[in-house]
Structures are given as structure tokens and as C-alpha cells.
Amino acid sequence: MPEWFYLGVTVFLGLCFGSLATALSWRIPRGISVSVERSRCPSCHHALGIPDLVPLFSWLALRGKCRFCKAPIGWRYPLIELVTLFLCLLLYARFGFSAAVLLMFCLSPVMVAAADIDFAVQILPDALNLAIGLIALAVMGVNAADTGDAQSFILSHGLESLEGMVLYAGSFFVLRQGAMLALKKDPLGWGDIKFAAAAGVWLGPDLMVYAWFLLAAGLLGIVIALLWKAIKKEAEFPFGPALLAAFVLMLLLKPPPFIIQDYANISLPFFQPI
Template sequence: MKEGGDFVLIFSYLFSFLLGLCIGSFLNVCIYRLPRGFSLVTPPSHCPSCSVHLKPLDLFPVVSFFWLRGKCRYCGARISPRYPLIELLTGAGFFLITWKYGLTVHSVGLLLLYAVLMVATFIDLDHRIIPDLLIVFALTAGIPLAVLQGPEVLKDGLFGSVLGGGALLIVALLSRGGMGGGDVKLAFVIGWYLGWQKAVLALALAFVLGAALGVLWALRTKKNLKTAIPFGPFLSLGAMLAVLTGDKLISGYLNLWGS
């Protein structure tokens, strides 16, 4: 019985990783097409250099990149290594979430959130925007998932979204443009999926990481701290740290003040 249970666990972890690789391939499409207003369905995947439609053998996550040595099979144009990187990051994230939370409705929501955060991160890095369509999708999918988990989860999500989005809205108003509307909406989504406690932790981690890396970036580039840097990636990183380590961090903080 134990061996059977171990096999199921190993299979679920492997499945989640492979699923993440495949989802990561689709996220690459979203990252390229969403900010440009292109359809996610048509035209089919094609080489941006020669426009040849790619065959199934060209589209295996990670494997095709190395098999083709990072070049298009048809015209020899270089393929960005960011494509397999995003696929691997998605696979790793799916594996870690499944490893920590198992296969539940809650973990499905976290997997969905992770995919949304991946897309938001790289679009924000490239274009300094977080598309509204991405936010609408996250909320449309997240509401029924919260309902399925019961009224307590639904209430926690509502409180978390108002707290997370409201906190960044105040920062955006006080900074007079230093914080974008997309960041506020993304914080609203993070609060909905994580609940108020982990939403607060995610925001705190995002601000700490953003400040630390902002200082390092300013020192490296010799620019002042008023130069705008995208905050979406820090929000995403803070949220995932809260997902994977939040219980221990919150418990440790409460124990520290309770002792």
C-alpha cells in the first residue's frame, strides 16, 4: 500500500512538471501575442523570421530547442533561449506547488495563479504593462475556484483582494505615477487567490525585494532610484515566495511576537 502510494505521488509530481512544460510553451505564446493584441489561436505557431508554420516536432517544450541547437529548422534564425527558460520555470513552479499542496482545488488555483504571474512578469519586463485581459481571465477563473472551496475561502479571497489592491492603490496615488494601474490590479488578483495574510506577506516581500534590487540596479547602472523599473516581477516573486514559504514565515513572525 505504501509503495502504491509513493508511486502515485511520484507520478503526480512528474505529471505536474511535464504539464508545466507544456503550459509554459503556451505561456510563451501569451507573452508575445497579448501585448500586441494578436489572437492566441490564429495564426498557428510560426517562425517570426521566415513565417513558416512550425510542425509538432518543432514544438516539444525544451527538447526541440536543444534538438535544433537553438535555431529555426527552416531558415536558421536564432531562437531566443528565453523560450525554454520560461518552459522550465513553469515546469519547476508546477512541480513545487504540487509537491507542497498535492492535487486539490486549492492547488489548481495556485497553479493558475502561477501561470498568470509568469505571463505578467515577462510582459511587464518587455513592455511595462500588465494587460487587462490577463487580469480578467485570472478573476473569471478564480471566482468559481474560490466558491468550490467554501464560504470561508471566498470571504478570505474578497478580503485579501481588497486589502492587496487597496494597499497598492494608495501607493499609486501617493507616488503620483510611480506605481502603475496594472500593478494595482495584479495585487488585487494575488489577494484573491492567496487570502489576506499571504497577500500582506506577498506585498511586504515584493517591496523588500524591489527596494534591494532597485538599489543594486541603480549602483550598477549609475542611475538614480527615481528611474522607473517594473514592479510586476517583484509582485509575482513575492506572491510565489508567500505560496511556498508563507506558512512558515507567518508562523515564525507570530511566534516571535508571542514569545
């Protein structure tokens, strides 16, 4: 198949996943089932059809208004769709096109919805953290099936994931307890610790990766805190989006060994190729 075919499929899936991300970020905080109900306009509750739900294009064609009641539709929705599409394109550019990469595309709506929900209500939902961890296991399973010795592939990489989970979640828990003793406040929510567990399943026990992850999350957290203070005038800021962005960065810069792919076209100063 030519390159443009894979790129086309990636864009198509990216837009579909963008639509899923908006549905997740609207429905999860409100406790609405993701699978059963049809999407409705939040203002007039009119059931939405295909012309209202084409990612990006519907919003542009309807000029950001509901087709039925003309209530404005926030810019958050096209932005969520755009970021989800962008993440899929990044994964495609980095890892190419395979069954495992298609599974990795599923990460993008989950992560974008998690970041959006954390910005909106300061919660990283359990279901999304769980999904991030499970997608890692699915990718591992698909890649194991591709190798000659699936059992030892899963045993060795599964053990690394377990170690990573303990390292990330354990250290975040210790950090939280320490900060609560020292500062008498709660700097990390349970959602952040559960996300750290899921990130550890992906990133494994490599201490170099762990250190860069912490550094990136810390720096991004400071940026979000400053913006939050300037715009929202609140001292308590969501840390989840910084963790999610740092996770994506590490996944792209130093992918775990259970993601089988071609490292030839990337070289980074501080990482040795595997």
C-alpha cells in the same frame, strides 16, 4: 496511484503550460489571438509544427535556431518554459495533487507570461490579472464542492477574498496617489494595482500576510531596480515581477484557508499553522 505517476503528470503539464506561457508572452503584447492562429517563426513566418514546439527539447535539439531559416531563437523561451515547469513542481511539492491543485497549475503560465511581458514592455496585461483572480474563484469553487456545506464555504471564503481585494487594491491605489502628490511621478502603474486586487482575492484580509507581502515585494523591487540600473541603465524599472514573486512566496508560505491541503510537512518560524 504511485507518487511517480503524479510527478510525471506534473512534469508533463508543466512543460505544456511552459509552451502556453511562451505563446502568451509573445502574443498578448502584439495583440495576436492566443487560441486561433498557429505559432510561426518571428523571422521567416514559417508555420511551426510539433518538432519545433516541444518545450525545452525542441530548443535544445535545434540548438536555439529556427528549423527553416536558422534565425536564432532567444534563450527567453526555454527560460520561460523552465520557470513555468518549476512553479508547477513547487505547487505540487507544497500542495500535493488534487483537482484544485491542477487548477492552481494554471497560475504558473499566467504569472510567468505576466512577469515576462512586464520585463519586456512594462505592462501587466489586464487579461492575465483577471485570470489570476478567476483561478482563485475556481479553486474556491472546486474545494467548496468537496466540503459538506458548499454554500457557507463560499460565503465565508468569498467574503475574505473580497476583503483581501479591497485591502490590496485600495492600499496600492492610496500609495500611488500619495506618491504622485509627493514625488510628482507615477511609481505604480494601473497594472500593478489590478494585480494587487487579484493577489488580494487569493491572500485575503490577513494583515500579517499583507505586511510580509509588502516587505517581500519591496525587497525584490529594490533588487530588480539595482539590476535594471546596472544592466539597462534605466531608472524606471518594472515592479510587476517583484509583486508576482512576492505573491508566489506568500501563496506557498501562508496559503489562504480556501486551499484545503495538508499542512503537516511544513513549519515556518513566523507563521502559525491554520
